[in-house]
Amino acid sequence: MFLEIHPDEAQFLNTVRKFVSEEVLPNTREWERNAAFPDEIWPRLGELGLLSICLSKENGGLGASCNAYCQVIKEVAKGDPALAMNLSAINALCLAHFDHFATPEQCAKYLPGVIKGEIKMAWGLTEPDAGSDARRVKTMATPIEGRPGYYHLNGQKMFITNGGKADLIVIVARVSDTELTAFFLETNQEGFTIEKRINTVGVSASNTVQFRLKNAVAWHTPCKFEEAIGLLYRGRLGIAGMAVGIAEKAFELTLDYAKQREQFNRRLADMQSVQNMIADSAVEIEAANLLLSNGAKLYDMGFPAIKESSFAKLYASETANRVTNRAIQIHGGRGMTQEFLVEKLWRDAKLTEIGEGCSEIQRLVIAKQVLR
Numbered sequence: 314m315f316l317e318i319h320p321d322e323a324q325f326l327n328t329v330r331k332f333v334s335e336e337v338l339p340n341t342r343e344w345e346r347n348a349a350f351p352d353e354i355w356p357r358l359g360e361l362g363l364l365s366i367c368l369s370k371e372n373g374g375l376g377a378s379c380n381a382y383c384q385v386i387k388e389v390a391k392g393d394p395a396l397a398m399n400l401s402a403i404n405a406l407c408l409a410h411f412d413h414f415a416t417p418e419q420c421a422k423y424l425p426g427v428i429k430g431e432i433k434m435a436w437g438l439t440e441p442d443a444g445s446d447a448r449r450v451k452t453m454a455t456p457i458e459g460r461p462g463y464y465h466l467n468g469q470k471m472f473i474t475n476g477g478k479a480d481l482i483v484i485v486a487r488v489s490d491t492e493l494t495a496f497f498l499e500t501n502q503e504g505f506t507i508e509k510r511i512n513t514v515g516v517s518a519s520n521t522v523q524f525r526l527k528n529a530v531a532w533h534t535p536c537k538f539e540e541a542i543g544l545l546y547r548g549r550l551g552i553a554g555m556a557v558g559i560a561e562k563a564f565e566l567t568l569d570y571a572k573q574r575e576q577f578n579r580r581l582a583d584m585q586s587v588q589n590m591i592a593d594s595a596v597e598i599e600a601a602n603l604l605l606s607n608g609a610k611l612y613d614m615g616f617p618a619i620k621e622s623s624f625a626k627l628y629a630s631e632t633a634n635r636v637t638n639r640a641i642q643i644h645g646g647r648g649m650t651q652e653f654l655v656e657k658l659w660r661d662a663k664l665t666e667i668g669e670g671c672s673e674i675q676r677l678v679i680a681k682q683v684l685r
C-alpha cells in the first residue's frame with residue numbers, strides 16, 4: 314500500500330523494522346513463556362525513541378505524526394503484539410496525558426526518566442465494576458490537607474497493562490459524586506498493592522494486573538474526565554495499527570505455507586477454496602489499512618477523528634480475528650501447534666476487539682456520530 318510519510322519518519326520506521334526483526338520477533342515465544350519482557354528492553358526502547366513517539370518536541374519527545382505512530386505500532390505488532398500494546402498505552406495515553414494535562418513541574422520530575430525507560434508507565438481507568446461503563450469508576454480521591462495538588466486515593470483497578478512493572482501510573486478517579494479527573498501515582502509506596510497478576514489468553518508478556526489503592530498518595534493532573542478519556546481516540550488508532558500488524562504477519566506466514574504445502578498432488582495455494590480465504594484476507598487487510606491511514610491523517614490535520622478512529626479500530630480488530638482464524642485453517646493441524654506462530658497471533662488478536670473499548674462500544678460511538 315502507498316504510504317505518505319515524512320522522510321525522517323520513514324527513516325525511524327526502518328530502524329523500528331530492523332529492531333523488530335532482530336530483537337523482537339526472535340524472542341516473542343520466550344517472552345510469552347515467561348509472561349514478561351526482559352528488564353533490558355526498557356532502556357533499549359528508550360534509546361530507539363519508542364518511549365517518546367507521540368510526545369511533543371517541546372516536552373523532549375519525537376513529536377511524530379499520528380500516521381507514523383500507527384505505522385510504528387503496526388510494525389512492532391508483527392514481532393510481538395504484547396509489546397505493541399504496551400507501547401500504544403504508554404505513547405497514546407500516558408505520554409499524551411503529559412502533553413495535555415501535566416504541569417511543568419510534573420513534566421520536569423518524570424519525563425526525562427520516562428523517555429529513557431527508567432520510569433515505566435501504565436494507564437489505569439478500568440475497575441472491577443467500571444469497564445465499558447467507564448463513568449462508574451469508584452476509586453475516590455480526597456485532597457490531602459496542607460499538600461496542595463496531592464490527594465489520597467482509595468479503590469481498586471483491574472486489567473492494567475504493564476501495571477506489574479510500572480513505576481508511575483495515570484489513575485482516573487472520582488473527586489465527587491459527579492466529577493472525575495486524573496492523577497499521577499508512584500507505585501513505590503505503601504498504599505499501592507498488586508492484588509493479582511491477570512493471566513490472559515494472549516498478549517501475556519504485557520504484565521496485566523489488578524491492584525488496590527489504600528490511602529495512596531497521588532499528584533493531581535488537572536483535567537476533566539471527558540478530556541482524559543478523549544485520549545482514547547488516538548489510542549484506538551494505535552490498537553487498530555496493532556490489529557493490522559497482527560493480520561499482516563499472519564497473512565505473510567500463511568502465503569508462505571500455502572505455497573509450499575502439497576496435498577492431492579498440488580499446493581494449497583492452487584486450491585480454489587484456499588485462494589478464496591487468501592483473497593478475503595487480502596481485501597480486508599487493505600481496507601483496514603485504508604481506514605487506519607484515513608483516521609490517522611484526519612487526526613494529524615487537527616480533527617478529533619472520533620468516528621474514524623472507531624471505524625479503524627472496529628474493522629481492523631475484527632479483520633485481525635478473521636485473518637488469524639483463516640491462517641490457522643490454512644495451516645491445518647499444524648496451525649494449532651506452537652511450532653507455528655499463527656496460533657499465537659490468533660490468541661493475541663482477541664485483545665484488539667476488547668481493549669480500549671470493545672467492538673460493541675465502537676459501534677455505539679459510530680452510531681451516535683452518524684445519527685447526530
Ligand SMILES: Cc1cc2nc3c(=O)[nH]c(=O)nc-3n(C[C@H](O)[C@H](O)[C@H](O)COP(=O)(O)OP(=O)(O)OC[C@H]3O[C@@H](n4cnc5c(N)ncnc54)[C@H](O)[C@@H]3O)c2cc1C
Nearest residue numbers: 436437438439444445446472473474667668669670671673
Ligand atoms: C489484556 C487487557 C489489557 C487491558 N489494559 C488496560 C489498561 O492498560 N488500562 C485500562 O484502564 N484498561 C485496560 N483493559 C480493560 C479494557 O479496556 C476493558 O476490558 C474493556 O473496556 C471492556 O470492559 P470489561 O472487560 O469490563 O467488559 P464489560 O464492560 O463488562 O463488557 C462485557 C461485554 O458486554 C458487552 N457490552 C458492554 N457494554 C455494552 C453496551 N453498552 N452495548 C452493547 N454491548 C455492551 C460487550 O460485548 C462487552 O465485551 C485491558 C483489558 C485487557 C483484557
